[in-house]
Amino acid sequence: MYIVTAEEMYDMDHGAMNKVGIDGKLLMENAGRSIAASLKERVSKTYRILVLAGGGNNGGDGFVIARTLLDNDFDVTVVQVVPDEKIIGDALYHKQLFVCCGGNVTVMQTVDEVGPMISRVDIVIDAIAGIGMKGRLREPLASVVDVVNKKASYVLSVDIPSGLPANEGISDFYAVQANETLITGFPKQSAFLEHTAPYYGNWQVVSFGLPSVITSDGAHRYLWTEEQFRKTIPERGRYSHKGSHGRGLAVGGSAEMPGSITMTVHAALRTGAGLVTAATAKSAIPAVASQCMEATYLALGETNGRMNNELPIPFDNYDAIVMGMGMGRHHEARSHIRKALEEASCPLIVDADGLYHLKSLLASVKKRKSPVVLTPHPGEMAMLLDKSVPELLQKPFAYAKMAAEKYGVYIVLKGPFTIITTPDGQQTVTTTGNEGLAKGGSGDVLSGIILAMVLQDQPIMEALSNACFIHGKAADMLIADTHSVYDLLASDLLHGISKVYRTFV
Ligand SMILES: NC(=O)C1=CN([C@@H]2O[C@H](COP(=O)(O)OP(=O)(O)OC[C@H]3O[C@@H](n4cnc5c(N)ncnc54)[C@H](OP(=O)(O)O)[C@@H]3O)[C@@H](O)[C@H]2O)[C@@H](O)CC1
Numbered sequence: 438m439y440i441v442t443a444e445e446m447y448d449m450d451h452g453a454m455n456k457v458g459i460d461g462k463l464l465m466e467n468a469g470r471s472i473a474a475s476l477k478e479r480v481s482k483t484y485r486i487l488v489l490a491g492g493g494n495n496g497g498d499g500f501v502i503a504r505t506l507l508d509n510d511f512d513v514t515v516v517q518v519v520p521d522e523k524i525i526g527d528a529l530y531h532k533q534l535f536v537c538c539g540g541n542v543t544v545m546q547t548v549d550e551v552g553p554m555i556s557r558v559d560i561v562i563d564a565i566a567g568i569g570m571k572g573r574l575r576e577p578l579a580s581v582v583d584v585v586n587k588k589a590s591y592v593l594s595v596d597i598p599s600g601l602p603a604n605e606g607i608s609d610f611y612a613v614q615a616n617e618t619l620i621t622g623f624p625k626q627s628a629f630l631e632h633t634a635p636y637y638g639n640w641q642v643v644s645f646g647l648p649s650v651i652t653s654d655g656a657h658r659y660l661w662t663e664e665q666f667r668k669t670i671p672e673r674g675r676y677s678h679k680g681s682h683g684r685g686l687a688v689g690g691s692a693e694m695p696g697s698i699t700m701t702v703h704a705a706l707r708t709g710a711g712l713v714t715a716a717t718a719k720s721a722i723p724a725v726a727s728q729c730m731e732a733t734y735l736a737l738g739e740t741n742g743r744m745n746n747e748l749p750i751p752f753d754n755y756d757a758i759v760m761g762m763g764m765g766r767h768h769e770a771r772s773h774i775r776k777a778l779e780e781a782s783c784p785l786i787v788d789a790d791g792l793y794h795l796k797s798l799l800a801s802v803k804k805r806k807s808p809v810v811l812t813p814h815p816g817e818m819a820m821l822l823d824k825s826v827p828e829l830l831q832k833p834f835a836y837a838k839m840a841a842e843k844y845g846v847y848i849v850l851k852g853p854f855t856i857i858t859t860p861d862g863q864q865t866v867t868t869t870g871n872e873g874l875a876k877g878g879s880g881d882v883l884s885g886i887i888l889a890m891v892l893q894d895q896p897i898m899e900a901l902s903n904a905c906f907i908h909g910k911a912a913d914m915l916i917a918d919t920h921s922v923y924d925l926l927a928s929d930l931l932h933g934i935s936k937v938y939r940t941f942v
């Protein structure tokens with residue numbers, strides 16, 4: 438499923454109308470009917486419903502919803518929040534159908550009238566404005582939204598909460614706070630951004646009958662769903678052996694921080710890597726080995742318990758390498774990263790302290806022929822790009838794409854919505870996971886899962902998307918079952934991985 442900007446959605450709408458010949462009125466009918474069908478399934482006919490209809494096609498959807506609900510004996514009325522002359526085209530057509538079917542439309546004269554009407558109903562359907570919004574909501578609509586936010590007991594937004602931008606990069610807006618949003622067609626970028634996503638409430642996508650022959654030229658962004666995970670997760674052959682599932686290397690940890698590399702290695706093994714070696718400071722090995730019997734170890738020279746560069750790492754013995762977790766920010770650690778960039782011919786995944794070192798090695802990253810995967814959280818990504826975190830979070834899709842293309846790397850930008858970007862700018866988003874993951878060690882586990890998935894026989898983009906899916910889903914399944922967002926530990930995720938496999942594969 439695509440993730441789109443407003444312009445990309447309009448391009449597809451126009452494609453359906455101009456290339457296929459579907460009338461816009463029909464698309465509007467489909468959109469409104471899909472939303473009404475969803476409501477019919479779960480809302481009692483004793484509920485009173487008020488549709489707030491604005492002047493564009495979003496308002497048009499509102500008239501279709503109202504007509505369909507009325508036809509099904511729901512108690513529904515429409516308040517038109519713009520003057521009559523603003524209702525034109527397809528929206529006017531559907532308004533007339535609603536009226537001819539016995540529907541009641543009240544045209545708002547002053548905003549003061551709206552509050553009491555909202556207070557009398559159980560559900561407000563917000564069809565004030567959709568993806569055609571330009572700039573900050575003007576008066577009197579801003580005041581209408583204010584009343585909705587203060588007085589409505591339950592708000593269902595049509596396509597997008599009114600006032601909210603569909604695209605990333607816009608911070609000046611005033612919008613409806615929805616309880617739920619039924620998105621028509623494809624989810625918009627703003628459903629995946631920290632500063633706009635909460636306005637949607639719970640959301641689902643409903644169809645407006647866009648034919649599948651209509652594809653997007655511009656939207657190289659996709660939602661990575663459970664269905665895709667099931668479809669793409671590599672099978673484990675009956676006759677496979679440990680070598681068939683890859684030989685991975687994890688470089689990191691120190692005597693003071695043995696936990697990070699332990700979780701990475703353990704997670705890689707649990708996810709299905711054939712063989713995993715942990716390269717860490719010599720004195721950290723007993724602590725790591727006591728927690729993870731299945732791994733092998735490569736003892737690195739050390740100074741005060743932290744790896745130094747006395748002993749080289751044979752980077753070419755592996756099928757994929759992950760580096761950085763707990764390795765420290767001292768210069769000896771950096772030389773291992775530099776060497777890996779120069780010498781390893783397999784995919785190289787860089788996380789945590791490794792990303793800090795990478796900042797000064799970006800020229801070598803660019804030159805490297807074999808794949809590089811960076812797994813930053815927003816703070817690390819902002820550091821790499823010399824941006825502030827708020828700046829980055831305004832436009833994570835654009836910044837990730839720009840950096841991935843510029844340096845020729847895969848980027849896993851971690852967050853509640855993890856954005857995975859390929860060197861040619863394709864993006865997937867995974868939405869699994871919960872606030873229980875906001876703890877030290879979660880990233881180390883993800884690194885291990887990524888290592889294991891990159892070792893399997895599948896394109897790196899799929900491997901990364903599946904790894905992020907597993908990581909988040911493990912947390913979700915643990916929360917649903919034996920844990921809570923408070924007590925979940927990164928090490929618990931190791932058991933969660935088993936649950937994900939047993940459920941989905
Ligand atoms: N085939 C299709 O087309 C399909 C379309 N679909 C639906 O159409 C929606 C897009 O419809 P759209 O393009 O008509 O725009 P829409 O969001 O309703 O807003 C336009 C209105 O807002 C107003 N307005 C703008 N800026 C403003 C501001 N700052 N402050 C205040 N007002 C402002 C503007 O007024 P104006 O500025 O022109 O006076 C105009 O009245 C989409 O989200 C989906 O729901 C689906 O049903 C599927 C099929």
Ligand SMILES: [K+]
Binds near residue numbers: 566
């Ligand atoms: K809306």
